[in-house]
Amino acid sequence: SQQGEEDPQALSIQEGENATMNCSYKTSINNLQWYRQNSGRGLVHLILIRSNEREKHSGRLRVTLDTSKKSSSLLITASRAADTASYFCNTGGFKTIFGAGTRLFVKA
Amino acid sequence: DTEVTQTPKHLVMGMTNKKSLKCEQHMGHRAMYWYKQKAKKPPELMFVYSYEKLSINESVPSRFSPECPNSSLLNLHLHALQPEDSALYLCASSQLRGSEKLFFGSGTQLSVL
Numbered sequence: 001s002q003q004g005e006e007d008p009q010a011l012s013i014q015e016g017e018n019a020t021m022n023c024s025y026k027t028s029i030n031n032l033q034w035y036r037q038n039s040g041r042g043l044v045h046l047i048l049i050r051s052n053e054r055e056k057h058s059g060r061l062r063v064t065l066d067t068s069k070k071s072s073s074l075l076i077t078a079s080r081a082a083d084t085a086s087y088f089c090n091t092g093g094f095k096t097i098f099g100a101g102t103r104l105f106v107k108a
Numbered sequence: 109d110t111e112v113t114q115t116p117k118h119l120v121m122g123m124t125n126k127k128s129l130k131c132e133q134h135m136g137h138r139a140m141y142w143y144k145q146k147a148k149k150p151p152e153l154m155f156v157y158s159y160e161k162l163s164i165n166e167s168v169p170s171r172f173s174p175e176c177p178n179s180s181l182l183n184l185h186l187h188a189l190q191p192e193d194s195a196l197y198l199c200a201s202s203q204l205r206g207s208e209k210l211f212f213g214s215g216t217q218l219s220v221l
Binding site (some may be wrong): 040042043044095096098 | 150169196
């Protein structure tokens with residue numbers, strides 16, 4: 001399966017702290033993507049990192065990729081209450097299957 | 109226009125009803141997807157259309173019937189559903205099948221009584 005598996009399943013932090021989520025996968029990939037989902041809404045694409053990249057930044061987001069360990073991490077710096085959401089990784093491919101996700105709760 | 113529009117936003121139906129979910133995009137995307145999502149679970153892939161042809165059916169029961177009448181429109185016809193089919197149904201599109209970025213609609217929250 002190309003499915004990504006996120007870790008931890010749930011994370012609760014204070015506003016202003018950093019949040020780190022991890023994703024592990026099983027097969028070789030061309031790219032890895034992270035999505036955010038606010039409760040009861042559709043998913044929003046956050047960032048994509050290609051297999052030949054090790055790190056990528058977008059605003060307060062930092063994504064790393066270690067293809068030797070088949071893992072990726074998403075760091076959200078200086079978190080805000082509005083970052084409260086579920087975060088999913090996805091290793092693309094034809095079936096675009098999502099892992100279990102990390103539920104992030106940021107307390108104001 | 110970078111939106112995927114799903115209607116209705118909420119739907120309540122009985123087990124003997126027939127209803128349809130609609131999804132529309134005007135980004136010129138040639139791949140469209142249906143996902144089912146139960147509370148606190150990840151979206152589960154149901155169907156993938158590529159160039160208006162059914163490309164993937166993830167062993168979905170026949171009471172769910174997808175249709176892609178043209179490149180902008182995707183329907184999901186529902187008939188004789190069960191209460192366990194209650195879920196959030198998400199539509200997504202991408203430039204091509206296997207493309208790098210999916211665009212999602214806001215979903216239809218379905219309750220089957």
